[in-house]
Amino acid sequence: MNKEQVKQLYLSDGNCYSGWGYNTIKGFVPDGCGKKYFKDYYVYGNFRNGNIEGPAIVSHDFYMNTGHFKNNRGNGWGLCINRGELSEFGYYENSQLIVDLSEFVYWYFNKMRSANRDSNMLNVYTFKESHDVAEILIGYTGTPVQNGIGLCYMGFHFMSDGSIWMGNTRTRRFSGSLM
Numbered sequence: 001m002n003k004e005q006v007k008q009l010y011l012s013d014g015n016c017y018s019g020w021g022y023n024t025i026k027g028f029v030p031d032g033c034g035k036k037y038f039k040d041y042y043v044y045g046n047f048r049n050g051n052i053e054g055p056a057i058v059s060h061d062f063y064m065n066t067g068h069f070k071n072n073r074g075n076g077w078g079l080c081i082n083r084g085e086l087s088e089f090g091y092y093e094n095s096q097l098i099v100d101l102s103e104f105v106y107w108y109f110n111k112m113r114s115a116n117r118d119s120n121m122l123n124v125y126t127f128k129e130s131h132d133v134a135e136i137l138i139g140y141t142g143t144p145v146q147n148g149i150g151l152c153y154m155g156f157h158f159m160s161d162g163s164i165w166m167g168n169t170r171t172r173r174f175s176g177s178l179m
Contacts, residue, residue: 003032003131011036020131021047032131033124044124045069046133046160055136055158057122066138067092068162077164079105079138079156084113108166112139112154121155134160142169 001022011017012027019034030036030047045056052069067078074092081087086109091099123137139155157165 001031005131019047033126033133044122045136054160055133057136057138066136066156066158068158068164076162077158081138105166115140115154127160132160 003020003022005020006028007018009017009028011030016037017028017030017034019030019036020032021028021030021034023029029050031049032047033045034047035042035044036047041058041060043052043056043058045052046054046069048054052072054068055066056069057064057066062083063080065074065078065080067074068076070076074095076092077090078092078097079086079089086102086106088097088100088102089105089109090097090101121138121140123139123141124133125135125137126132127134136158137153137155138158140153142153152168154168155166157169159165
């Protein structure tokens with residue numbers, strides 16, 4: 001199936017979608033990076049055959065959950081931010097936090113927030129060929145390095161392979177001050 005990109009398309013379930021997917025006899029199916037709007041929230045991330053699969057963010061305006069998803073449920077590493085404060089970090093099964101590691105990352109989250117970098121903290125990177133999500137960065141993007149000077153990527157990097165990198169890197173590769 002050939003993927004195509006749509007903008008503000010209403011799906012058969014009545015919800016609006018912008019992103020990659022494919023057409024079937026029954027209608028358009030989200031597949032790849034996309035944003036689906038529901039009544040009180042939206043999901044932005046990777047879809048597979050209409051389901052949230054891989055890195056994604058579920059945003060309820062002031063409350064957001066970012067993590068790895070399988071079958072529309074949080075399964076893997078994730079974090080929750082409530083009104084700008086880190087409220088949970090750890091490992092999820094069926095959208096329930098089962099290993100809470102929040103106390104180990106508060107220091108980094110606070111360091112990140114105090115970096116005085118006024119920019120959007122949600123950044124989504126995709127693979128060019130498949131249009132799937134490669135990484136979701138909750139943090140700050142880097143800037144081009146000129147004469148050895150530039151800002152690093154700083155934050156929580158949710159990778160397509162199910163891993164999470166936390167820390168700073170200049171290249172978005174697994175090098176730098178990462179945990």
